[in-house]
Amino acid sequence: MDTTLSIIIPVYNEERTILKILEKIELVVLEQEIKKEIIVVNDCSSDSSEILIQNYLQEKKHLNIRFFSNEINVGKGASIHKGISEATGDYIIIQDADLEYDPREYNILLQPFLDGFADVVYGSRFMGSKPHRILFFWHTVGNKFLTFLSNMMTNLNLTDMETCYKMFSADVLKSLQLQEKRFGFEPEVTAKMARIPNIRIYEVGISYYGRTYKEDKKITWKDGFRAIFCIIKYGLLKL
Known part of the structure; x- marks a missing residue:
């Protein structure tokens, strides 16, 4: 099977974790001999993230890693857009550069595709029996409220719209005209995906190793x- 999973990693000031996540992805063995393509987009980090990535690329020339660097800080969403445009794989997944999500669970998200059921698979932090770090009550309430509101607008029954782990058939994702440059990517892609006729969206339970703000968690109430x-906006607009 000559099939490839494109893994898009937007990076902004992740010097503490970027090498660890790259090493974790390197060790992942995908099911049914699916290949990996890793696309790293550095969003003008002000720390040593880019130097660490460049050194890693020099050491790991045998890996299929492509690196892009934004000249100015344009936001997570814009970095994801760049990764999508450069991806050549059959499937695409977004991977944050921190350690909150476990790349070993790519296979869980892949299975509905391999079984011929799915066009899109969301990894939910709020279902299943995988481990979940206990953190902020109001953050959880906020996530569930955003999912509830999104479901109202899209007529979906997701449990975790804001999850980072979304896996797409590449042709489906590339067909969307995405606009949000920062943290609006999740609701926008969900709203636009839901409008595609006969789209098959699945959800699987995943683990979640959340970090605190002292551990450099970046999303805030403003992003909410x-x-x-x-x-x-995108729930009311047509594609």
């Missing part, structure tokens, strides 16, 4: 308000 705006 932006998400609400995007849910309403």
Whole structure:
């Protein structure tokens, strides 16, 4: 089977974890001999992230890793857009550069595709029996509220719209005209995906090793308000 999974990693000031996540991805063995393509997009980090990535690329020339660097900070969403445009794989997944999500679970998300059921698979932090770090009550309430509001606008029954782990058939994702440059990617892609006729969206349970703000968690309450705006905006607009 000559099939490839493109793994898009947007990076902004992740010097503590970027090498660890790259090493974890390197060790992942995908099911049915699916190949890996790793696309790293550095969003003008002000720490040593880019130097660490460049050194890693020199040491790991045998790996299928492609690196891009934004000249100015344009946001996570814009970095993901760049990764999507450069991806050549049959499937695409977004991987944050921190350690909150486990790349060993790519196979869980891949299975509905390999079984011929899915066009899109969301990895839910709120279902299944995988381990979940216990953190912030209001952060969890906020995530569930955003998912509820998104479901109202899209008529889906997702349990975790804001999850990082979304895997797509590449042709489906590349067909969307995405606009959000920062943290509005999740509600926008969900709203636009839901409008595709006969789209097959699945959800699987995944683990979640969340980090605190002292551990450099970047999303804030302001991003939550932006998400609400995007849910309403893209829920009301046609593709």
